[in-house]
Amino acid sequence: MKNRILIAVLSLAVAALSGCGDGSASQAEPSADSSARAGDGPASCADSKHSESVKNEPLECKSFTSQAGRATGQDLSWVATTPLEASFGRMNGALTLVVRMPCGVLNVPVTVSATVITPDLAEMIESADGCAGPAGDQRTWTTDYLSHPLEYSLEKQELVLANDLGHIAFARSSS
Secondary structure (H helix, E strand, C coil), X not given: CHHHHHHHHHHHHXXXXXXXXXXXXXXXXXXXXXXXXXXXXXXXXXCHHHHHHHHHCCCCCCEEEEEEEEECCECCCHHHHCCCEEXXXXXXXXXXXXXXXXXXXXXXXXXXXXXXXXXXXXXXXXXXXXXXXXXXXXXXXXXXXXXXXXXXXXXXXXXXXXXXXXEEEEEECCX
């Protein structure tokens, strides 16, 4: 756990020193390869050598913004008002879901089948910034949600993720 936090902190420092993002604390990234804003795919997506892998990965180099959500016993109206920004790209060779939460960023290496996204919990990295109040609760819920396999459906402009904890609909972000 200490190593994952150290890696996240070092990655944040590299991103800050390289001029990534807009400089605000909420825009800090756990990896220099992750996108600066929703709509920008991870840096690997700009690299033409990844075009073959994109053909084989339906989510790779795509970005989405949450529009609506529901969960038993949870008010998820916040996913529309303070949306999650999700993008898929390659980091260290692994397909990775990068999620900007109301407070913090989560990098989740994933494997994708025809209908299921499975997170690699051993490699998941969370940004080291602290969160309090509703943003902290939203971060905790989102991290837990993304720690479980997700059934997904992908249409041209919409991604829907669902598991036992909830259901979130995302709209495709323009790149």
